[in-house]
Amino acid sequence: MVGEFTGDTVASLRSAGLRATRPRLAVIEALRSMGGHRTADDVHAHLAGRGVSLPRTSVYNSLVTLADLGVVLRADVGPGAAVYEVAERRHHHFVCRRCGQVSDVPCAGDAKPCLAPGGDMGEVEEAQVIFRGVCHDCLGRNAPA
Numbered sequence: 001m002v003g004e005f006t007g008d009t010v011a012s013l014r015s016a017g018l019r020a021t022r023p024r025l026a027v028i029e030a031l032r033s034m035g036g037h038r039t040a041d042d043v044h045a046h047l048a049g050r051g052v053s054l055p056r057t058s059v060y061n062s063l064v065t066l067a068d069l070g071v072v073l074r075a076d077v078g079p080g081a082a083v084y085e086v087a088e089r090r091h092h093h094f095v096c097r098r099c100g101q102v103s104d105v106p107c108a109g110d111a112k113p114c115l116a117p118g119g120d121m122g123e124v125e126e127a128q129v130i131f132r133g134v135c136h137d138c139l140g141r142n143a144p145a
Contacts, residue, residue, distance in 0.1 A: 016069040026052050027062040028086065031072060037083035037093070037102040077102050077130060092128065096135035105131060 009028050010020045018024060030046045031038060038046075040060045047054050063084050067074035073087045077095045083102060092105040 012071050016066075016071050018065070018069060018071070021062075023054055023058045023062045024066060026054055027059055027066065028071065031084060031086045035085075037075065037077070037085050039081040039083055041081065043084070075102070075128065075130065078132070092131065094131040094133065094135070096138055097132055098134055098138040101135050101137070103135065105129070 009025055009032075012028070013020045013024055026047055027043055030043045030052075034042065034046055040056070040063050043063065044054070044056045044059045047059065063072065063074070066072040067084060070087055072084050073091075074082050074084050075093050076082050077093060090107045092107060094103045094105050095101070096103075
């Protein structure tokens with residue numbers, strides 16, 4: 001199974017100061033393979049469907065560790081589970097309140113954090129913006145003919 005993991009995956013773990021363990025490698029590769037914004041349960045089901053036996057808690061713990069160190073991005077998009085994706089570029093999210101679709105929104109800047117609070121809050125490490133509204137598809141379905 002280890003032969004299936006890309007050198008980029010191993011390098012991203014090592015650059016974050018993490019060992020390239022089987023669960024971490026499997027979780028990152030699953031996120032890459034699935035694309036988009038995925039829950040821990042999505043990742044677990046994807047792995048199980050490909051014959052990778054990994055306890056759900058290992059998937060969850062790997063996602064939390066990987067997100068804490070910036071290898072994957074975590075977004076709290078509202079009620080329900082957080083979603084994760086491979087951290088390829090910084091961005092925010094738009095969540096459609098009708099269909100639940102989560103879309104990427106470019107960041108206002110390149111540095112982390114790309115936004116700062118008004119006033120001195122201490123050391124801000126990350127800013128996460130969630131836009132909520134109705135996506136173009138849902139607006140089009142409900143538009144008058």
